[in-house]
Amino acid sequence: MPSLMMCTSAVLLTFGMVGGIVMGIQHDFQLGPAHAHLNLVGGVLLFLFGLYYKVVPKAAAMTLAKIQGWLHIAGSIVFPLGIALEATGHHSLGFVVVIGSMVILAAMVLFLSIVARTANA
Secondary structure, three states, rough: OHHHHHHHHHHHHHHHHHHHHHHHOOOOOOOHHHHHHHHHHHHHHHHHHHHHHHHHHHHHHHHHHHHHHHHHHHHHHHHHHHHHHHHHHOOOHHHHHHHHHHHHHHHHHHHHHHHHOOOOO
């Protein structure tokens, strides 16, 4: 799981950076919030989770870690997509951002639980 998280993070961060460059070239920053959340949630947080699991193998071995990882990966894609839909006026699809944010929150709560159980490992 740690390697999957870090590789997925690098892919998502690359997409986020390319999106930011495109926005800069076009001088159109309408998708700025989606870009920022993709970079932070998909790039930074996912990589940090992967690093934690590399440093604390006991945590990575937990079934909760696999669930947390897959939830966070899914949320890292759905949440910024929902933000992009909202930013581009697709308000009837506003539920996508809500679902994405709830998935990210669930993944974070699982990570909190995992850290609380393994921080002294």
